[in-house]
Amino acid sequence: MAVQEARGGTGAEGDEGGCTCGDCPHGAGEGHRRAVAAFLRRRDEFAAGRGLPAAVAHSAPASRQWVSEELTQRAEAVAERGRAEGATWLARLWLRTVYTVWGAVTVLLLTEALTAIGAGWTGARTAALLAALAVAGALTAACFLHRARGGALAPVIGEDNRMSTSRTVAACWVLFVGYAVLLLAARLAAASDPAARDALVSGLGLARGAGVLTVLAVVCGIAVLVRRVVGLRILAQRLQKVPAHRPRAADLLTDDSGRGAFTDIQYVAVSAVALLFAAVRLARRPDLLPDLPWGLAVIVLISAGTYLAGKYAEGGRPVILSVVRAREPGDLDGPVRTGDDIEIRGAGFVPPGARTADHLARMVVRIGAVDVHVPLVPVTGGFRNPTDTALTVPVPADVEPGAVDIQVVTAAGAATNRYPVHVTE
Numbered sequence: 001m002a003v004q005e006a007r008g009g010t011g012a013e014g015d016e017g018g019c020t021c022g023d024c025p026h027g028a029g030e031g032h033r034r035a036v037a038a039f040l041r042r043r044d045e046f047a048a049g050r051g052l053p054a055a056v057a058h059s060a061p062a063s064r065q066w067v068s069e070e071l072t073q074r075a076e077a078v079a080e081r082g083r084a085e086g087a088t089w090l091a092r093l094w095l096r097t098v099y100t101v102w103g104a105v106t107v108l109l110l111t112e113a114l115t116a117i118g119a120g121w122t123g124a125r126t127a128a129l130l131a132a133l134a135v136a137g138a139l140t141a142a143c144f145l146h147r148a149r150g151g152a153l154a155p156v157i158g159e160d161n162r163m164s165t166s167r168t169v170a171a172c173w174v175l176f177v178g179y180a181v182l183l184l185a186a187r188l189a190a191a192s193d194p195a196a197r198d199a200l201v202s203g204l205g206l207a208r209g210a211g212v213l214t215v216l217a218v219v220c221g222i223a224v225l226v227r228r229v230v231g232l233r234i235l236a237q238r239l240q241k242v243p244a245h246r247p248r249a250a251d252l253l254t255d256d257s258g259r260g261a262f263t264d265i266q267y268v269a270v271s272a273v274a275l276l277f278a279a280v281r282l283a284r285r286p287d288l289l290p291d292l293p294w295g296l297a298v299i300v301l302i303s304a305g306t307y308l309a310g311k312y313a314e315g316g317r318p319v320i321l322s323v324v325r326a327r328e329p330g331d332l333d334g335p336v337r338t339g340d341d342i343e344i345r346g347a348g349f350v351p352p353g354a355r356t357a358d359h360l361a362r363m364v365v366r367i368g369a370v371d372v373h374v375p376l377v378p379v380t381g382g383f384r385n386p387t388d389t390a391l392t393v394p395v396p397a398d399v400e401p402g403a404v405d406i407q408v409v410t411a412a413g414a415a416t417n418r419y420p421v422h423v424t425e
Contacts, residue, residue: 028088032081039078039357043071047378061394068361068375075357075376079245086161086246094143094151101136101143101152108132124286127186135179150247158227161244163251165264166307169271170223173216176275180282180289187287199287211292212278215300219271222304226311239315240351240412242359255314256352263310270303318348318410320419326392335424338399342421343392344408350388351412359411360386365393367421368404372396401425 045051046067056062112125143151150157156171158164188201202208233239241256252268255261274296281290326341327333336342344365354360363374363386372393377385385392391408405418 028081028085032078032085035078035081039071039074042074043357043378044380046071047380064375064377067378068373071357071376071378072361075361079356079358082245086244089246090150091148093153094147097151097153098140098143101139105129105132105136123190124187127183127190128286130186131179131182134182135175153247157247159243160241160256161247162256163247163249164223164226165252165267166219166223166226168252169267170219172271172275173219176278177212177216183282183286184289208291209289211294211297212290215274215292215297218301218304222308226308229308229311233315237317237414240318240348240354240410240414242351242354242412244353257355258353261310263307267303267307270300274300316348318346318408318414318416320344320346320406320408320416322346323406323419323421336395336421337424338395338397338401341392341394342406343390344406344419345390346408346416347389348414348416349386349391349408349410351410351414354411357383362411363391364409365391366405366407366409366415367393367395367399369400370396370398395423399423 042051052063053066056066109129112121112129116122116125139152142154146152146154153163156164156167158167230239230241234241244251244256250258253260253265255264274292277296278290278292281292322345324343324345325334325336326343349363350360357376360383361373361376365372365374372395374386374391374393376383377392401423403420403422406421407418408416410416
């Protein structure tokens with residue numbers, strides 16, 4: 001079991017039946033769930049003051065340090081379980097994608113068969129089915145080639161291991177336009193009348209599909225631009241990102257912390273409506289590239305612009321606003337000395353998606369030339385230290401008395417401004 005009770009303690013919590021080896025899909029998921037449950041129980045025990053060794057229970061600083069080290073080691077084990085589950089989930093995703101793709105083809109076949117009752121089977125229905133088979137075959141091949149990275153969904157998974165909204169929207173438009181062109185190509189190949197062939201070729205005219213092609217160009221361009229913008233903002237430390245254990249469908253509608261994001265939701269919703277309209281137009285006129293009315297196309301462009309503006313506006317560099325000496329009730333006021341606790345107040349210390357214990361344990365405060373890891377202080381249901389706006393660390397004895405600069409390094413690797421503090425002996 002990756003997460004045990006106190007070192008040298010019992011491992012019964014991880015042996016209550018079921019596979020947790022991590023070598024099979026069930027074992028990876030079950031092992032991660034049990035590890036998380038064991039960690040949460042242990043954290044709440046420490047928060048209630050239980051489970052401390054007698055050797056450190058008499059000293060508040062020693063017990064705090066011991067608890068922090070214990071939780072850090074357990075959190076790292078839980079994170080390792082999470083990464084193993086994520087890798088296993090990705091390896092299984094390609095097969096699920098294949099089932100979904102061919103299920104959609106089956107639904108199309110049944111729909112065409114039902115609607116053909118009374119109206120008869122036409123060449124357009126055959127062309128639509130052949131185009132669907134071609135797209136499904138291409139997606140199946142992509143799933144197999146990228147089966148270790150999520151199959152056909154690999155191109156829409158970002159570098160932070162989350163589903164990318166911009167790439168997903170662009171991929172949907174590319175697939176739809178590709179399917180429409182294949183449908184017209186199949187009909188053109190089956191047409192024997194020169195007039196019919198000319199009509200099909202004219203259906204691909206720029207005037208006919210200007211709206212769809214404009215939307216396609218814009219959403220593809222935004223997918224590329226967003227990747228560039230996010231990369232540059234991360235390098236400039238104006239945006240903090242931490243990787244997720246695995247991608248989720250909810251990533252399309254939420255930010256990195258899992259909260260609903262207006263810019264993402266409106267972009268996905270408007271694009272879905274426009275795609276549905278274009279699909280209906282294609283079903284009604286399978287001999288023409290679907291014409292997207294300019295009014296609807298402009299709505300999609302406005303939605304895309306809003307999404308891009310949101311990407312420029314999100315995030316921010318972590319900043320220290322003040323540093324004060326932490327005082328327990330009854331302590332005398334005084335200057336900051338080695339051995340004292342200091343409270344650092346600011347903003348952006350905890351990046352979105354980094355509220356798990358393994359990420360919180362990676363936070364470091366640089367006091368002069370000494371790096372101090374931020375201790376984890378548990379409370380029931382979470383942690384009191386560190387938080388996004390404040391954190392408390394001790395001033396180690398290795399810090400030289402005098403003027404020193406204090407800097408916080410977050411779990412995402414971003415560093416705050418330097419804040420000067422005077423340390424006395």
